[in-house]
Amino acid sequence: MFETLEISVDDRGVANLALARPEKHNALSEHLITELTRAAKELGTDKSVRVVVLSGQGKSFCAGGDLAWMQQQMAADADTRRREAGKLAYMLQALNTMPKPMIGRVHGAAFGGGVGMACVCDVAIGVEGGKLGLTETKLGLIPATIGPYVLARMGEAMARRVFMNSRIFQAEEAVELGILARALAPDALDDAIEAEVAPYLSCAPEAVAAAKALTRRFGPPIGETEINASIDALIGCWDGEEAPEGIAAFFEKRPAAWVVK
Template structure:
């Protein structure tokens, strides 16, 4: 039975973490989140690692939260939701703070929390067939835990739009708002990623670590513990709210939620 995510480290010191749940569009649940945290720690603690690549199998890069997981958490206590959201926050924080350069290789659709993963990477390369959406409000939720990283990447103005509209946008648009750095034809995605990796490997490993620190120290919206706790509280409250439960129910039953007027 294949793992939900795999870690491979090659002779160059390139670590690749691959999401491997194509049957659910690489959506993540509590088990996958814990597994990813462990894989990131393994890569971080390996002195041979110089670059980390985040990739996935199948048609989608990541559809965000797994619906079965969301269903369970909608019925959980606020305390359990807080604990659960802490794990997601830890995943984003550990990826964002990975000491070596990180590269996201994006071959398909990226939704919700998947956008957070992209935002936490230093370099993001997308196929021209990729689509993106911060889709949480359609379910009566909000992109809470990922918000510090997404806002740091795309800026307040774009976040104010896409957080509330939940619009789908193309890879070209994602590049225009700085969520991704380059968009290439699907057939060239792997080659472009390898080109970026080669560029990184030509640089001083310790110098890149310090250069990455510089960019993060100057971050206008640092992910502080206080901000983390606030965003965790927001998502915990919304998951257990009547609106959040109605949004999830409507999505699962392929109906319009109650807040959309019937005609």
């Protein structure tokens, strides 16, 4: 049983993996991170599953990392901080390397880690007018653990347009940036997801898994070195002065100290 996810598999072998914290806009809490890691393993080893569709319940796809969880890490000891940052990093790796094709159904908002979740999908389809953004620097953080996946999807030139400035952009620009494959009217989204699913149902499952693994082998390296560097970068922010100020300002609904008025 899962508490922060809803998973169903239809008779074709299409698994629907839905983030189920709609009241928190599907922000990535410790519990959700743990359950996503487990779900990636279970779906990845389930021979009845042919394709995974990743979605979010409620108004948003994923609002990013749960800031209350991050606040807790800033007050924790060094071992706890590294362990918790590692959970986030290795959850993303588990989804990115899951030996099943994963299609992202991105509606509403996708901020910070939500963009990272879209980037670990093999293809992501969005809704016209949807809002996305790598919003970490506004909070005194950086897109650390999602960084390897964002750079792999977008490339450095595109990433540098949005990686550091916390700018909110619409789904149409996310297509240009490479995060989304398409941005469609809301009533066309389900048909577009089905069109992405259908070809896989005629493909040999083990060949699909091997082909996906090959893309990772020949794509930008995302191994232990890169993952550990991303963990170090996140912990560095948690240990600094800006992240506590930025997150406190968010919860207190005030401008952070660095905001120019």
